[in-house]
Amino acid sequence: MKHAFATLVLVKNQNKVLMVFKKRTFNGTYNLPGGHKHNYETFEECAIRECKEETGIIPQDLKRIGSLYFSFEGKDAFTDVQIFLAKNHKGKIIHEQEECNSYWIDRAEIPYDKMLPADKEFIPEIINEKENTFYKVHFNKDKSYKIEKLQNEISYTIDGNKSSSKLHNLYNG
Numbered sequence: 590m591k592h593a594f595a596t597l598v599l600v601k602n603q604n605k606v607l608m609v610f611k612k613r614t615f616n617g618t619y620n621l622p623g624g625h626k627h628n629y630e631t632f633e634e635c636a637i638r639e640c641k642e643e644t645g646i647i648p649q650d651l652k653r654i655g656s657l658y659f660s661f662e663g664k665d666a667f668t669d670v671q672i673f674l675a676k677n678h679k680g681k682i683i684h685e686q687e688e689c690n691s692y693w694i695d696r697a698e699i700p701y702d703k704m705l706p707a708d709k710e711f712i713p714e715i716i717n718e719k720e721n722t723f724y725k726v727h728f729n730k731d732k733s734y735k736i737e738k739l740q741n742e743i744s745y746t747i748d749g750n751k752s753s754s755k756l757h758n759l760y761n762g
Contacts, residue, residue: 591666596636597623597657599715600648600675605693606716607678608700609643613688619700620708621715622646622691623670632671640675644691645683648675655722657711658743662729669743672715672722707734 599621600607608619624639626632633651640648657670682691694700699716701709707726714722723739 591664593666593668594626594632594635595624595668595670596626596632596639596673597621597670597715598636598640598648598651598673598675599654599718600640600644600646600678602678602693604697605695606699607640607644607646607682607691608694609689609691610703611689616705617703618705618708619703620705621712633673636671636673636675641680643686643689645680646678646691647680648673648678650676652676654715654718654720655724656742657723658725660725660727662727674718707736710736 597620598607607622609622610619611617622640622643623636624643626635630638632653636651637648640646651673653671654674655672657668657672659668659670660666682693684691696716699712701712704712707728711722711724723742725737725739725743727735729735
């Protein structure tokens with residue numbers, strides 16, 4: 590089974606949330622900063638790098654608050670996405686970049702109507718800083734999806750070794 594790893598980062602500034610508008614990927618939608626993890630980095634390092642690359646903001650004092658597990662019909666693959674809350678940050682926002690635009694958006698004005706349908710279901714929990722946010726999302730070929738809120742972390746096997754999102758985050762660089 591093929592696997593990929595990624596992050597999402599919730600960065601707050603008083604009553605505002607750092608969000609990105611993805612221009613090229615995800616069909617022009619809003620999301621939290623984040624992206625794919627390189628093999629040599631931890632999830633936390635990935636969260637910091639991706640947030641800085643996309644927004645200019647450097648998240649600090651990261652706390653892991655959950656994970657998402659994505660699977661895809663017809664593909665022997667999954668993506669494990671770790672969710673972080675940044676208690677602090679530094680840097681200056683870069684509003685316009687090639688791949689995305691970045692914004693501080695008031696919590697009352699989060700553009701849920703301009704997010705991917707599955708994201709609308711779990712992003713509110715993340716923005717409300719709900720710990721132990723675990724979801725499994727299965728995407729069908731017709732772009733429909735099934736989403737399931739989980740009570741616990743997902744465990745899986747990689748190269749014959751039993752693992753979980755949490756264990757991978759702590760021990761695999």
